[in-house]
Amino acid sequence: MGVAKDAPQDEIKRSYRKLARKFHPDVSKEKNAESRFKEVGEAYEVLKDPKKRKAYDQLGNNWKAGQEGFQPPPGWNAGFEFHTGGFTNNATGTSQFSDFFESLFGRRAGAADVHRTVFKARGENSHAKVFIDLEDAYHGAARSLKLHTTVLNKEGHPQLKERILNVKIPKGVKEGQNIRLQGQGNPGFGGGKAGDLYLEICFNPHALYKVVGRDVSLELPITPWEAALGGKVQISTPLADMIDLKIPPCISSGKRMRLKGRGIPGKTPGDFYIQLKIVFPDSLSEKEKSLYKALQQEAGNFNPRIKLEDNHEK
């Protein structure tokens, strides 16, 4: 948690609060936010209680999450109170602690659990982000996801199980939308139903296109003579088709052309925008330069900065 071994309790609390805000999956910009958040929570759960903190300090290096075959020393659970039912009491009744942690402190740990009541509850919901390409939103796609769910093994200890789930990404999804897969979350307890799986759609950055909502835009470089004279340019869209785009003459840099309805499909499909950008070669030949100079003579009256000059004179 980044605090010194002898740090006072309120410093630990401050540090926890700061880290919790930083790594909370709903808020965090960090990679692996969810696992970091869990780590921080577990660390705090131990350190905030002076008794547990002392025990942790004594255990030292043996405290390694996920270490196979780690047996808590006898009496480890004795004298430590944990929340009822082995889960944190909260509005949604879900557990925020990793399986390893629960095996140490949870109700299911240790042999002293004589009156084990049958505990029936709906399984935890799980959340994941699914990264797709823009083309997937146009066509729909299938995605193979690796998920981790918490299940109870033979001894009744929580265990992280990996499974692969093949999911259909429907056509027309946009960034930030959520797909709910009923019953694909964590399994229930004591016969309770499984929770749901929520997938948040995220787009991989695209080499060519930018996306805002359902609108897709492409920056199209054109030559000075194409801009001056107009013409036909071939462009590709995310549908992988080639379109002939008719550029009107005398079109300036920064002008946007719109192809209605060619954005991401949907009830109201988005639009496809083409942002024109006039581009020059790195250098001009002598002949080209003289031609441009001739143009300059011919079009000398055209002043694009007239507004700026007027403003200056006021």
Add this chain to the structure above:
Amino acid sequence: MKNEIIKLFSGVVLEEQQAISLAELCQCCNLATEQLIVMVDHGIIEPLETNVTISHWTFSGDSLVRVQTALRLQRDLDINLAGAVLAVELLDEIKELRQRVAFLKRE
């Protein structure tokens, strides 16, 4: 070559859903009706029609994720509901702004 039949799971795109009932919202978020009404009072979600009885309230598809996010923030960051509601609204705004910035940041 073995032809495997891969089972493909489909879900519902929440934001495209026409409406979600009060009962379904309560069930998915593990909330009692009273608790959900408190959420409505705080303005994080709004019933699509107000001139019906509470049991007939329906909500837009994106309500589910908003409520779940607010509950998670409340639980994990020890903030009250009003704070969580504000956080959800700000997060929405941030998401949209980030998209626009990425759009404007063309090389």
